[in-house]
Amino acid sequence: MSQAPFSDSWWNEIEGFAPAESQHIQNRHLIEQLNYLAERSDFYKQKFAEKDIDISKVRTVEHLADLPFTEKQELRDSLTAHPPLGAHVAAGHADIVQIQASSGTTGSPSYVGLTRSDIDTWSELGARALYANGFRPGDRLLHGFGMSKGFVGGIPVVQILQYMGIVDIPIGAEAGADRLLRVQADQRPNALIGTPNFLIHLAEQAPKIVGQQAHDLGVRAISVGGEPGGGLPAVRERLESLWGATSREMLGGTDIACTYWGECEANDGMHFLSPDLMVAELIDPDTGALIAPTAGARGELVYTALKRQASPLLRFRTRDHVVVTGTDCSCGRTGYKVRCVGRTDDMLIVRGINLFPSAIKQLVVEMRPQTTGEMVIRADFEGHSTQRPLPLVVEHAGGMSTEGQADLKSTIEDRVRSALNVKTIVELVPDGTLKKPDHIKVALVERVVG
Numbered sequence: 084m085s086q087a088p089f090s091d092s093w094w095n096e097i098e099g100f101a102p103a104e105s106q107h108i109q110n111r112h113l114i115e116q117l118n119y120l121a122e123r124s125d126f127y128k129q130k131f132a133e134k135d136i137d138i139s140k141v142r143t144v145e146h147l148a149d150l151p152f153t154e155k156q157e158l159r160d161s162l163t164a165h166p167p168l169g170a171h172v173a174a175g176h177a178d179i180v181q182i183q184a185s186s187g188t189t190g191s192p193s194y195v196g197l198t199r200s201d202i203d204t205w206s207e208l209g210a211r212a213l214y215a216n217g218f219r220p221g222d223r224l225l226h227g228f229g230m231s232k233g234f235v236g237g238i239p240v241v242q243i244l245q246y247m248g249i250v251d252i253p254i255g256a257e258a259g260a261d262r263l264l265r266v267q268a269d270q271r272p273n274a275l276i277g278t279p280n281f282l283i284h285l286a287e288q289a290p291k292i293v294g295q296q297a298h299d300l301g302v303r304a305i306s307v308g309g310e311p312g313g314g315l316p317a318v319r320e321r322l323e324s325l326w327g328a329t330s331r332e333m334l335g336g337t338d339i340a341c342t343y344w345g346e347c348e349a350n351d352g353m354h355f356l357s358p359d360l361m362v363a364e365l366i367d368p369d370t371g372a373l374i375a376p377t378a379g380a381r382g383e384l385v386y387t388a389l390k391r392q393a394s395p396l397l398r399f400r401t402r403d404h405v406v407v408t409g410t411d412c413s414c415g416r417t418g419y420k421v422r423c424v425g426r427t428d429d430m431l432i433v434r435g436i437n438l439f440p441s442a443i444k445q446l447v448v449e450m451r452p453q454t455t456g457e458m459v460i461r462a463d464f465e466g467h468s469t470q471r472p473l474p475l476v477v478e479h480a481g482g483m484s485t486e487g488q489a490d491l492k493s494t495i496e497d498r499v500r501s502a503l504n505v506k507t508i509v510e511l512v513p514d515g516t517l518k519k520p521d522h523i524k525v526a527l528v529e530r531v532v533g
């Protein structure tokens with residue numbers, strides 16, 4: 084079933100509603116969802132009883148702050164104790180038509196069930212994000228995310244695109260650059276989706292594999308996600324010049340839906356787009372206190388699903404850290420905008436300074452063409468904290484002299500220290516040393532102990 088966009092500006096009219104109006108709808112849907120949880124979810128029934136919570140007192144989104152968080156570990160425990168979908172499942176098995184697996188980097192996968200109605204909700208959430216990214220009904224798209232392993236970048240993205248009236252050509256990242264580029268050259272779809280680093284890699288391979296520059300292959304709009312970096316100006320400019328297309332970022336996560344934050348043509352962060360379908364709170368990751376989403380605010384995203392049937396979650400801690408880049412926009416959307424700075428799980432503490440590896444990546448990308456933009460942190464310590472300088476391996480451009488390399492090494496160390504307040508010891512390696520053949524999702528940290 085495909086839907087039509089509300090206007091040329093956005094997919095759904097609610098994206099442009101005044102905040103008071105969207106809050107009114109959000110509050111109404113929140114009360115309905117809480118009643119649904121209290122009636123259908125054994126996990127939340129027990130949680131409300133243990134903590135002596137009277138949900139009839141929660142009338143607005145502000146009251147959510149009185150309710151406990153849901154932690155990822157609780158969901159893992161619930162899945163282990165009550166297979167296949169945990170005690171938090173809230174729909175009958177006969178109504179569940181699809182199961183997705185989370186792409187978590189640690190531990191075993193998490194599983195999420197969907198009813199037919201949930202698929203529509205995920206599709207509506209995703210349509211708003213991908214429309215903001217520049218995709219339009221009638222487009223045809225090359226699918227550069229992984230299609231397998233139950234990853235939300237696979238089938239759920241196909242479902243969103245079909246809902247929007249867009250043709251998906253589901254080749255998938257695992258098919259490799261050769262296959263994807265040949266399909267692109269044959270079919271010339273005008274839209275492209277994938278992780279930013281993989282799509283850069285694809286474009287770089289185009290002359291060798293299909294004998295044409297990527298910008299001659301007919302792509303008009305690119306949407307990137309699945310790893311941080313797509314919103315960095317240096318990465319966006321690289322993608323746009325290689326492909327001759329617009330490139331915008333989106334963000335989501337399996338536990339709540341597929342994708343639901345989308346960057347618009349202002350290129351200044353991803354909008355919150357769906358107050359009717361979810362709540363996104365910002366908290367201090369250390370104290371759990373709410374943070375107002377004003378420009379410049381930083382915090383961890385906490386989600387509450389509205390209108391979810393099979394695997395609804397209340398105040399789920401994502402461990403995604405964002406910075407708010409704005410609260411109004413030339414595009415007319417009224418939801419605040421964020422940039423993802425990293426995940427708690429990825430954060431390192433170097434001599435007491437919090438550091439997201441993606442911040443170093445940004446600096447290394449900005450130092451093209453002296454670097455290739457490729458880097459890896461060689462973590463020579465257990466856990467996340469170290470008192471020693473951070474070992475950083477960076478690829479230098481081809482044909483660089485020994486003196487040039489010595490200069491580059493000290494330039495990188497100085498830039499990282501002045502921008503991030505972290506001391507590094509840089510080792511330069513030749514072009515092509517770090518780049519992996521599959522290059523679908525890039526690890527910025529390599530563990531060399533443990």
Ligand SMILES: [Zn+2]
Nearest residue numbers: 347349412414
């Ligand atoms: Zn905007």
